[in-house]
Amino acid sequence: GRDALLLLLGAALLYLYVQGFLLLKNNPLSKRTLIILASIITAIAFFTVPFDSTDVCVYINQGWLQTHYHLNPYATSVVDIPNWYHDAMLKQHWIQAPCAYGPVFALLCQGVTQLGGGDYVRTLFILKAVNALCHLGIARMILFGISMLQDAEQLAQSAYLYAFSPFMLIHEVANAHNEILMAFFTC
Numbered sequence: 279g280r281d282a283l284l285l286l287l288g289a290a291l292l293y294l295y296v297q298g299f300l301l302l303k304n305n306p307l308s309k310r311t312l313i314i315l316a317s318i319i320t321a322i323a324f325f326t327v328p329f330d331s332t333d334v335c336v337y338i339n340q341g342w343l344q345t346h347y348h349l350n351p352y353a354t355s356v357v358d359i360p361n362w363y364h365d366a367m368l369k370q371h372w373i374q375a376p377c378a379y380g381p382v383f384a385l386l387c388q389g390v391t392q393l394g395g396g397d398y399v400r401t402l403f404i405l406k407a408v409n410a411l412c413h414l415g416i417a418r419m420i421l422f423g424i425s426m427l428q429d430a431e432q433l434a435q436s437a438y439l440y441a442f443s444p445f446m447l448i449h450e451v452a453n454a455h456n457e458i459l460m461a462f463f464t465c
Contacts, residue, residue, distance in 0.1 A: 284330070288444065291444035291448075292444055295442055295443065295444050298438065298442055299435065299438060299439065299442075302434060302435060302438050303435065306431050306434060307434055309421055309422070309434070312421065312434055312437055312438065312441070313414075313417070313418065313421070315442075316414060316417050316437070316441035316442065317414060319441070319442060319447065320410050320413055320414055320441070320447065320451060321410075322447075323410070323413075323447040323448065323451035323452045324403075324406050324407065324410045324451055324452075326448075326451075326452040327452075328402070328406075328452060328453045328454055329452070329453070330448065330449075330452075330453050331449075331453040331454075331455065332369070332371040333371075333453070333454070333455055333456070334402060334405060334406075334453065334454040334455075335369035335371040336371050336372045337387050337390075337405060337454075337456060338367060338369070338387070338390075338391060338394075338398070338401055338402065338405070339356050339367075339368055339369060339371065339372070339373070340377045340379070340384060340387045341384075341386075341387030341388045341389075341390055341391030341392075341401075342365075342367040342368060342391045343356070343359075344384065344387070344388040344391070345388050345391040345392050346365075346367065346391070346396070347359060351376060351377035351384050351387075352376050352377050352384075353376065354376065355372075355373060355374050355375055355376050356368050356372075356373035356374075357373050357374050366398055367391070367396060367398055367401070379456065383456060383459065386408070386459070390404050390405050390408070402454070405454050406451065406452075406454045408459075409450055409451050409454050409455070409456075409458050409459075410451050412450075412458045412459060412461070412462035413441070413446060413447075413450060413451050413458060414441075415462055415465075416440060416441075416458075416461060416462055416465050417437055417440055417441035419465045420433075420436055420437045420440050420441075420465075421433060421434070421436075421437040423465075424436060446458075
């Protein structure tokens with residue numbers, strides 16, 4: 279039932295995405311209006327609880343190992359912590375593997391868990407806020423950075439295709455995957 283519901287939701291979002299693009303082709307929007315609408319849709323994705331991935335739990339685990347336990351996430355895994363399952367910040371995802379990401383990302387996870395102060399929900403939404411800001415930052419870079427290469431109509435369409443993409447909104451903002459950080463810094 280869950281998979282069928284997700285399939286229907288995905289199909290509905292894809293339909294709305296295509297209809298929005300067709301509407302934009304017929305009725306061009308200003309940069310300001312596009313940014314406002316992108317901010318609204320990103321906020322909706324931000325407030326959506328992660329539902330299709332547990333990777334964000336892994337990021338919080340890695341940060342919490344550093345923040346609370348003062349351990350090297352490359353030399354220690356969650357299962358190395360005695361009674362780890364009693365710690366509300368540690369979730370049962372990738373518990374036997376050390377950090378699989380680079381040192382800059384490990385430091386980001388540490389900073390996020392420090393800001394979260396041991397509150398799991400706050401930490402989750404701080405991490406999601408980083409992703410939402412990256413998403414909007416990429417949309418702005420597309421909107422303003424490519425203006426010398428395309429006319430205004432094509433520019434707004436290009437920004438729309440990224441900023442309103444159901445994949446980007448669900449995968450990167452709602453489910454808080456870390457690939458968006460690489461995309462942001464690549465842009």
